[in-house]
Amino acid sequence: xxxxxxxxSKSRWMVSNPKRLTRTGMDGKPFRCPFCExxxxxxxxxVYRVGPGQQDKPGWQIRVVPNLFPITDIHEVVIHSPSHExxxxxxxxxxxxxxxxxxxxxxxxLKDKGKVYIFHNFSLASGASLIHPHSQxxxxxxxxxxxxxxxxxxxxxxxxxxxxxxxxxxxxxxxYEIWIKALGQFKFGESTNIQINKLAVxxxxxxxxxxxxxxxxxxxxxxxxxxxxxxxxxxxxxxxIIPRFMERAGFELSTGIMVNSVDxxxxxxxxxxx
Numbered sequence: 001x002x003x004x005x006x007x008x009s010k011s012r013w014m015v016s017n018p019k020r021l022t023r024t025g026m027d028g029k030p031f032r033c034p035f036c037e038x039x040x041x042x043x044x045x046x047v048y049r050v051g052p053g054q055q056d057k058p059g060w061q062i063r064v065v066p067n068l069f070p071i072t073d074i075h076e077v078v079i080h081s082p083s084h085e086x087x088x089x090x091x092x093x094x095x096x097x098x099x100x101x102x103x104x105x106x107x108x109x110l111k112d113k114g115k116v117y118i119f120h121n122f123s124l125a126s127g128a129s130l131i132h133p134h135s136q137x138x139x140x141x142x143x144x145x146x147x148x149x150x151x152x153x154x155x156x157x158x159x160x161x162x163x164x165x166x167x168x169x170x171x172x173x174x175x176y177e178i179w180i181k182a183l184g185q186f187k188f189g190e191s192t193n194i195q196i197n198k199l200a201v202x203x204x205x206x207x208x209x210x211x212x213x214x215x216x217x218x219x220x221x222x223x224x225x226x227x228x229x230x231x232x233x234x235x236x237x238x239x240x241i242i243p244r245f246m247e248r249a250g251f252e253l254s255t256g257i258m259v260n261s262v263d264x265x266x267x268x269x270x271x272x273x274x
Contacts, residue, residue, distance in 0.1 A: 002072045004144050013145060017071055034068075035132035037082035044068055047076065048106060050098050058082075061095070062102050067136065074113055074139035078102055079132070087122060087133035088207045096200035097193075099135070104196070106137050107233050108189045114139040115146060118231040125226030125244045151236040154181060156268035159205060163198035166206050168267040173258035175246055176213055176267045178206045180239040188233040203239065210243050212274040220245040 003016040034042035040056045043065040053059025060082070067075040080087060080099055088096060103118050110116050120135040121128040128134075140146055152169035158178060159166045166180045180202055182188075186195060207227070214225045226244040231237065252258055262270075 002070070004141075015071055017069075033084060033130065033132050035063075035077075035079045035130065035134060036084055043077075048102065048109075050102060062098055064102060064106060064137075070138075072138045072140055074110060076106060076110075076137045078106070078135040078137065080134055084132050088204055089211055091204070093197065093200050093204065096204055097196050100191075100196050100199055100203075103135070103137070103231065103233075104189055104191055110137065110139050111189065111233075114141045115144075116233060117148075118233060120229050122228070123224050123226035123244075125223055126228045128226075148232055149240075151181060151232070151238050152179060156264050158209070158268055158271045159202055161198045161202055163195045164202045166202050168264040168271070170264055172260055172262075172264045172267065174242045175260055175262040176210060176243050176271065178210065178241045178271065180206065180241070182237055187235075188231070188237040199239070206241055206271075209271045209274040210241065213270060214243070214245060216274075217245070 001017075004013060005016060006013050032039060032042065037058045037060070040046070040058065040063075043056075043063075046056055046060075046063050046065045048064035049055065049060050049062070051059055051061035062081065063079040065077050065079070067077050078099065081091070081095065083090075091099075107116050107118065117138045117140065118135065119138075120133075122133065124131070152171050154165055154167050155170055156168040157165055158168065160183075163183055164180055165183060166178050168177065169179055180199070182195075186192075191199070210227060211225050214220045227241055228244065229239055229241040231239045246261070248258075
């Protein structure tokens with residue numbers, strides 16, 4: 001069971017789950033990737049599948065399984081594809097659409113159980129413990145306070161299509177962070193096929209731009225390309241991409257005030273050129 005603990009002021013919360021100390025790849029045992037095709041028996045039974053074949057057998061395009069080492073009591077893993085290395089910069093638009101549709105279907109299946117958080121950690125630099133690309137869907141009980149940042153005003157626009165805009169908010173806590181916001185009032189859980197397509201296109205474009213910024217900067221390129229993104233799937237839903245070009249240090253940790261060395265306007269200009 002997840003154990004939620006508040007500080008003495010009841011204004012900050014943490015969650016403790018000792019199961020995560022022995023995650024795959026961190027336990028000292030010989031490693032075999034549980035997310036690769038053919039190793040379906042190494043995960044809990046799948047709860048959702050895209051593609052042909054029998055449950056927990058090869059043939060799938062995307063699998064969703066319970067997290068064997070959960071943070072919260074309801075915590076799922078979305079395995080992006082059978083490929084151990086391919087991810088959003090490599091996939092076809094059609095495959096990214098299938099991943100987004102998976103997020104939507106699982107959100108709709110879980111939204112009555114608590115607050116649903118959809119997130120993706122790419123590379124060890126972002127906190128991922130397994131290299132095989134995957135996302136996670138975690139449900140926090142409704143009575144536990146969370147502190148997700150509210151949607152920020154649209155400024156410093158990088159790209160725009162009929163349904164979405166990508167931009168660098170003036171309040172950007174991370175260098176080159178990109179937000180993707182829906183244009184209009186449609187709901188994440190009710191997105192149409194056209195809206196899913198437009199989100200897939202602008203998401204892949206944003207990640208490609210960030211990779212070019214990373215690869216062309218000798219300081220950033222000292223470590224592998226990595227980023228996090230999360231989807232806030234409720235009213236005024238948005239997707240926030242956080243590049244892991246820089247690390248947080250003592251000032252941020254001691255004050256809670258983030259330091260961003262790249263002005264959001266410059267970030268917009270650089271990303272447009274990328």
